[in-house]
Amino acid sequence: MDYRKELTTSRINRRELFIRSFSFTRRNNFFVILFFIFIFSFFSCARDESSRIELALGTVCSVTLYENGKDIVFDKIFSRINEIENLMSVNINSSDISRINGNAGLTPVQVHEDTYKVIKRALYFAEISNGAFDPAVGPLVALWGISGDNPSVPSHEKIIETLPLVNWRNVIMDNQEQSVFLTRTGMALDLGAIAKGFAADETAKIIKNEGIARAKIDLGGNIIMLGEKKDKSPWRVGIQNPGGSRGSIIGILRIPEKTVVTSGVYERYFEENGAHYHHLFSPSLGYPVQNGLLSVTIITGVSTDADALSTAVFVLGYEKGISLLESFPEAQAVFVFEDNSVSVTGGIDFMLTDKLFYIK
Numbered sequence: 001m002d003y004r005k006e007l008t009t010s011r012i013n014r015r016e017l018f019i020r021s022f023s024f025t026r027r028n029n030f031f032v033i034l035f036f037i038f039i040f041s042f043f044s045c046a047r048d049e050s051s052r053i054e055l056a057l058g059t060v061c062s063v064t065l066y067e068n069g070k071d072i073v074f075d076k077i078f079s080r081i082n083e084i085e086n087l088m089s090v091n092i093n094s095s096d097i098s099r100i101n102g103n104a105g106l107t108p109v110q111v112h113e114d115t116y117k118v119i120k121r122a123l124y125f126a127e128i129s130n131g132a133f134d135p136a137v138g139p140l141v142a143l144w145g146i147s148g149d150n151p152s153v154p155s156h157e158k159i160i161e162t163l164p165l166v167n168w169r170n171v172i173m174d175n176q177e178q179s180v181f182l183t184r185t186g187m188a189l190d191l192g193a194i195a196k197g198f199a200a201d202e203t204a205k206i207i208k209n210e211g212i213a214r215a216k217i218d219l220g221g222n223i224i225m226l227g228e229k230k231d232k233s234p235w236r237v238g239i240q241n242p243g244g245s246r247g248s249i250i251g252i253l254r255i256p257e258k259t260v261v262t263s264g265v266y267e268r269y270f271e272e273n274g275a276h277y278h279h280l281f282s283p284s285l286g287y288p289v290q291n292g293l294l295s296v297t298i299i300t301g302v303s304t305d306a307d308a309l310s311t312a313v314f315v316l317g318y319e320k321g322i323s324l325l326e327s328f329p330e331a332q333a334v335f336v337f338e339d340n341s342v343s344v345t346g347g348i349d350f351m352l353t354d355k356l357f358y359i360k
């Protein structure tokens, strides 16, 4: 049974009954009908667009459905997001990732097909970025405590000791067994740079399967704009001002159905002795990357890839990042630098709105 059709029909029937139960005089007939049309369309509009916001994947996840927003759809979406978190979070002891990490140097661990797929994709990006993107970055993230409440700058010796543990080549995948093995004790996977993208893609799948044509998915800055606006004008997505308060933007992207994902120094950081330490690490040096960039935004079709690419390109820096992007002709990018300059790749519809920044 098509539940939506049933619902619409029964609403109309009820409305008709309601109208029929009044007997109109010819004179006020017109105005009364107009009144009912107004009330009906007002409530239809209110029902049309609805949002749900929940904390998941260590961030604020919000989904807006611009039509047919029903609780049952939101329930489905958020239980899928929670399922992904339960599989891939390093902070959940029973997750696939924690089990893989707990068995580092000991034994391969069989995992859910979603986890397997995301790790496989992560290793692909590790390979093509020459290790700038490294899902085995876990020991560095833990050493700096960047995801916890008490981050601090570790000693240089500790960093040097940790570096050999950060190496994606020591992540062994077995397609037959669907298992993952970290060859050295102390190694640890961290899918923080790609899992939100995957969750956003899965959310988009659910929404499309429900036949919903227009939606916005925002999983902690991993954005997907689905379908097109009613008036066919492009979606507008702001680029966060890396030094500004949350929600303050430096400019606006105008895009069709696309995903927009940003990696930036402002997402997670701490300050010590006046210096700013952020969460995007150089796997070869062991320190937060310092290359003049404040943020990299990737605009493309698949959010998993955009998520991995935004981190990879940030860590690679502008020149190497641009050459990596050449292998992804569909992908576009916005770079924001420490000197307030902004660089955009060709074909992008980006309008700078903050006069303190300039396009170079």
Ligand code: AMP
Pocket (backbone or CB within 6 Å): 132, 133, 134, 135, 137, 141, 190, 191, 192, 193, 194, 262, 263, 264, 267, 268, 279, 280, 281, 282, 283, 307, 310, 311, 315
């Ligand atoms: P994102 O915001 O998508 O760029 O992801 C940042 C998160 O990815 C960090 O909080 C770390 O958990 C993890 N991470 C940091 N540096 C790297 C790196 N070089 N490669 C892969 N993941 C990283």
Ligand code: MG
Pocket (backbone or CB within 6 Å): 192, 193, 194, 263, 306, 307, 308, 309, 310, 311
């Ligand atoms: Mg990322």
